[in-house]
Amino acid sequence: xxxxxxxxxxxxxxxxxxxxxxxxxxxxxxxxxxxxxxxxxxxxxxxxxxxxxxxxxxxxxxxxxxxxxxxxxxxxxxxxxxxxxxxxxxxxxxxxxxxxxxxxxxxxxxxxxxxxxxxxxxxxxxxxxxxxxxxx
Numbered sequence: 001x002x003x004x005x006x007x008x009x010x011x012x013x014x015x016x017x018x019x020x021x022x023x024x025x026x027x028x029x030x031x032x033x034x035x036x037x038x039x040x041x042x043x044x045x046x047x048x049x050x051x052x053x054x055x056x057x058x059x060x061x062x063x064x065x066x067x068x069x070x071x072x073x074x075x076x077x078x079x080x081x082x083x084x085x086x087x088x089x090x091x092x093x094x095x096x097x098x099x100x101x102x103x104x105x106x107x108x109x110x111x112x113x114x115x116x117x118x119x120x121x122x123x124x125x126x127x128x129x130x131x132x133x134x135x136x
Contacts, residue, residue, distance in 0.1 A: 012113050013085035014078055017106070020115060021089070024070050029060050037114040045104060045122035069094045072101075084109045091122075103127070 016035045023031030042050045050056045072092040079086040085108050092101035104122035108115045
């Protein structure tokens, strides 16, 4: 994983994002919630917004309660700055019995030593090298 520090807080930011992702991979609710400010807001790439750790805990329980699994979530690079971090990643899961995988990025803002804001973006189509024509 490549890391680029843009000044201050790199160890805290890197530790928090790694613990958040690791908590999802390991289905560890306490680990995920331990990274978050009580008033944290999370924006998922496909629309839902979760406000506060009580709602985030409910989302976590509902997601895994349906039998979904996080099969892989690898951080491929980090860009750390004052008060925040951007993490590129590859994600794979089984959701409602169907495998899914995509690449994305999370942008996190910190409040002290916790994540206060997390916004996820995901690729919407397979990536390819453009050679003069677009794929359908």
